[in-house]
Amino acid sequence: MGGSKVDIKTNVQSARLTPKKIALYAAIAVFLVAAPVYFQSVGNVFMVRIFALVGIYVMLALGLNIVVGYAGLLDLGYVAFYGMGAYSGVLLGYVFQKVVGGPDAPLAGLSYWALLPVAALMAALTGIALGTPVLRLRGDYLAIVTLGFGEIVRIALQNDIFGLTNGSAGLPRVGEFIVPAAGQKWTFLNLSTSTFTFSKDLFWYAVVVALCLLTIFVIRRLDNSRLGRAWVAMREDEVAAAATGVNIMTTKLWAFSLGAMWGGIAGITYAYWVGFISPESFNFMESVLIVCMVVLGGMGSIPGSIVGAIIIAGLPEVIRGLAQSTALSRFLTAEQASRIGDYRFLIFGGLLVVMMAVRPQGILPSTRRARELTSEEPIIEEENTDLWEVEHKHDLPHKL
């Protein structure tokens, strides 16, 4: 079996740190540090913000990848958990601020750190609350219900639910009390010099990168755990997985709540960084984009989700940046250039169609998922299903 031999090889390779891999990781690390610092030093804060924004989407894609990629549950309302993290983080931030004695109190700057686990927990609990009734549904039905849930959350936020969310006007200036306003110095940590400003955006970029690394670490561990194995088994055959002792309900709930948790972490981080949240940041198109990132990159693959997030979240921003720069002015008028960003959904749509046709397993697929979608190895399943169905015609007369 040629196929299986290749597979053993790749497994061994992925487990070992080859010099090539070390070089690649080192190059990525240098880039992650040097690029934003460079952009900051030349005063291009726009690019630093894009880096941080892409990082937020990397977290979201990795979180959704647990649900869609590992557990095989299509969640089209993932953005609800993102919003949950953002709103609970901000609303509790107001409380925190009051408790410690106002926005200028020395402890006020800690509110993000104190509330990060709280927002993560709130989102995870929301995931459990939604998952418990809904995870009995399968496939399309689950997708529809989660889609509805995402919209309900957005509409509830828009309608100023419980008088907390301030409707479409959003919640302003949450970031004010955790970082010094422009021109002020950091009280506890001052990395700025006379020629280089360690800006708020650079700070948040560093936080986002740290959280992404944490996410990658945790998800890798999960992937190799008993729970990870249970996810794969469940995705392949729910009945057989249950027969080997996998508790389908709790295994699904773990996937759902862990995924939601990362949505929450990304949400509170986004809220405190940007300093303003409104329901429009958590609309259905965001959910779709995150699903696209996971699918484009390769379901069940960590590098895949990262690459998918970089492409989908990063490219339009880069295009927009280019449009504003002088590079394109020779070919396009300023007005045409400024509109390139408007076509991004068209571009993604086309990209996804091409991907599905050319490389359905994604850009950087996981080895197992690639197996599920390519026909290199014959999977002898038809025989099983046919016999199974023939046999069950009698067992399930009400279904026929």
Add this chain to the structure above:
Amino acid sequence: MLLTVENLHTFYGQIEALKGIDVEVAEGEIVTLIGANGAGKSTTLKTISGQLAPREGKIVFAGEEIQGMSAHQVAAKRIVHVPEGRRIFPRMTVEENLEMGAFLRNDAEGIAADKEMVFELFPRLKERRQQKGGTLSGGEQQMLAMARGLMAKPKLLMLDEPSMGLAPVVVETIFETIERLHQEGITILLVEQNAAMALSVADRGYVLETGRIALTGTGKELLTNEQVRKTYLGEV
């Protein structure tokens, strides 16, 4: 009795598939359920293993009532259901399939020893340990399904139609293995359409007809029973 099933009624929607089934399995026995398509053989196994909930009746395993438990809870009692149509994990390797069989166990050494044991029982699987389950032949998949079941150290092994869709030579190998497992003291509840084969290895058998037990007796008694010979063994 290791397993006692009493007055079991199971429904698919409005259709009553089991109309009061009584089955007993003693420790170390092979008991077989035979009968035509739709008689309720597989439904009985599915109800015992928790895939279906009975509307009425009792299932007592090792002194404990287990009816209505979910499948993973029944699996934790070490009742192992090797389902019809094998249902191995097609994209996992043979070895990963076996490891899934030991999902509820924590003893790494015991698992490794049992893996060697099933490889000894099914040498073909050892040859193909790194191959994907879905690429195995039908017979090898059946072996893998049984081996995966054995990895859970079953107190009761329930085999649903292990001969289904297999070549006669392979069926013989499968039944030889069943006999060997029996000799090693494993309790087996076997559902089969191949009544002759099943009755020849079984200590006792039950004949199911449209959701009821029509006949019961030792394997030999049933093999020589005229009605069984006519209906299930194809003799005139």
